[in-house]
Amino acid sequence: MGEVSGGRKALVIEDNADIRGLLETSLERQGFQTSASAGGYAALETARSIRPDLITLDLGLPDLDGLEVCKALRAFTEAYILVISARADEADRLTALELGADDYLGKPFSPRELRLRVEALLRRPRGS
Numbered sequence: 001m002g003e004v005s006g007g008r009k010a011l012v013i014e015d016n017a018d019i020r021g022l023l024e025t026s027l028e029r030q031g032f033q034t035s036a037s038a039g040g041y042a043a044l045e046t047a048r049s050i051r052p053d054l055i056t057l058d059l060g061l062p063d064l065d066g067l068e069v070c071k072a073l074r075a076f077t078e079a080y081i082l083v084i085s086a087r088a089d090e091a092d093r094l095t096a097l098e099l100g101a102d103d104y105l106g107k108p109f110s111p112r113e114l115r116l117r118v119e120a121l122l123r124r125p126r127g128s
Contacts, residue, residue, distance in 0.1 A: 007032060009034075009053050010052055011052040012027065012056050014084070015061055023036075023084070026111045032054065039061055039063045040064025040066065043061075044072055055079045056082050056083075056084050057084065059092060060087060066083070066085065066096075067096060070099045081103075082117060083096045083103070
């Protein structure tokens with residue numbers, strides 16, 4: 001976990017350890033304090049407890065479909081949700097956006113594109 005006092009918080013929801021580490025490192029470089037979860041149920045609990053500003057969400061989770069996680073997250077958080085998934089067909093992208101995702105990034109992705117998409121999300125004001 002990153003150590004950023006008073007900084008923004010990010011939750012990385014990704015079952016692949018290598019990709020999870022890459023996402024955590026990239027977000028920490030952007031000033032986020034990161035937490036991570038490899039499964040949907042644990043991610044929902046973590047999101048409730050840490051109240052992240054940004055959530056990256058893989059759709060292919062082992063215990064709960066990422067689309068269900070997205071829907072459940074949107075019911076209680078205003079965090080920006082960036083779906084990062086190998087499931088890049090139009091139906092999954094549209095469903096994720098309809099369920100409350102703010103953006104969708106296909107795998108494989110570059111850390112630079114991740115950084116720019118996160119910056120773009122943060123420029124969008126959230127209601128209070």
